Amino acid sequence: MTRHHSPTARSAARMGCGLALGALALGLVSPAMAEDYRPQPGQTPIQSSNNESFFGKTLDYIENNSYGRLGPLYFHYYGSSSELHVDNAQGLAAQAFGPGGSDLAHTGSSAGDKLTLGGTIGLYIPMTNHHLAVEVLLAPPLKLDFEVAKDAIDEPLAPTALNGANGETIPTGVPALGRTIGSFKALPPNFTIVYRPWTDTMIQPYIGAGAMYLYTYDTDVNNEVLNELGEPELYLSKPVACVGQLGADFNLPHNMFLNADVKYVGCAEVKARVSGIRINSPTLSPTFGPINVGSVSSTNDFRAVLYSISFGMHF
Template sequence: MIHQNKPARRRLSQHAAKLLGGASLMLLAGTAFAQSTSQNAQTDTVEDKGSLLHQVFEYTKNNSYFRVGVLHFQYYGTSSRLKVENAQGLAAQGFGSGESRLDHTGSSTGNITTLGGTFGMYIPKTGKHLAMEVTLAPPLKLDFEVSKNAIDESLAPETNNGLETGIPPLGQSIGTLKALPPNLTIVYRPWVDTMFQPYIGAGAMYLYTYDTDVNNEVLNAYGNEPTLNLTKPVACVGQLGMDMKLTEKMFLTADVKYVGCAEVEAKVNNIVVNAPNLSPTVGPINVGTVSSTNDFKAVLYQLSFGMHF
């Protein structure tokens, strides 16, 4: 067996020698190329000034800016009527079996004022007329609200056979949510050397929401912990603004962004309510799920102080 394996071992050694030889030649060629490149470089420093990473760093340092200021979120969206799904027992008598729409109702979100920041970078070879901007803000804690008749009227005042339920109105606030809506826009400045520099932009925003909490007293009457779920679409952004130059490095900005072209579906699940006129006899009323579809429209107003790097 040993003698029969010698030719195979010999062939394996020959292949290994060829591979090592090839690798040695490649290494020698690479070394020679590196030495040639080093000799032809225009700088004698250790750092390679022509490296892509260094070029990106230098460009970013000399062609970017940031601004920080006050950001106000104002919601202008509209909503479909509240829809009740999967109501059971006596709730099905009040809301209807299967699913039903509640007239003159809807949902909305609250407004908030906070800090906001923007990082911008001029696009190469555009003479600083075009720039990319990313606007960020701390997590926005917003109220999730019902609207119209849902605020001060009972959603199910009586059953189909005329029995009064005693279910109270919900009030305006249903719960809270946190939003972290990063947005990216491309802006165009027709004038870049004047004191006042108006601009226009367009882009997209990711409507990311999390950490939802239903804290409405009516919906939490039985401690059943209903949940709030919202879809997370991408919205379009339109932007108008004006920079006012203070010094070579500092400026003030007034900026307005319109956010739209998106639908957000909101669902409050696992709703169990107290019907004072009925619950002592039949217990809690299982409403199921209440949902709405919001045509998302909002405006972000921002006043900020900026600096060029």
């Protein structure tokens, strides 16, 4: 199986996220802002002396102005892609796909959907009277399918090659790929700033905007047709996407609440490439050897929606 990560890289990424969150919390809560406590109903206001340390005031503020929620999270991908592109066909591949680079008509690539568990940590921004908050979405790594689309699912990519003695084409016997090409894991850090127009009502709708880093790793090509003569390599680029958010909190007794949340993720292009492809042709390979395709690529216009229903608590 092809792997594109190392324990050192993953540890560095997680440490970086932790440092970023810590810096964000400290940056939001200055000594003056730390006086701006607004405990939730039922909480006791913190009595803070002017001699209290900056670190102590920061912890007091976070303790009385943060919240968390946890529940099922559904990832639905509906982006589009360019046609699959054979980058540089040579030899038998040039006979099947055409020499050099060529597009495969009525094809594309996509990603599968996923249901998982998601959690959100939120912190009200000081001096905004709880109208503004910063939220971080946390979820376990998503293992998603990397898929082909349209005709690439049911029709062979190279049905014929060469020419017979009388000019007729020769069937390659290469089967269709099917939908799933492989899989990858995604660990997308997600930061949004949320605005609540009403903060003292039982139902509190909100709107938000932010960014998501489309970090993917642990790619694996597991398609039987592509793996027959050795496993190719799957590469996915890692852009930053924009996030739009809508949701509402439904307050319950004892600082608890229910939440419904929808996030749109877009404004990003993900470049995908499967390289090192060698295909066995039942009719041609016994005589001419395997079809050395090389690499096939596509550019995906990334668009996805994250749906969640969760239970939360104000701390």
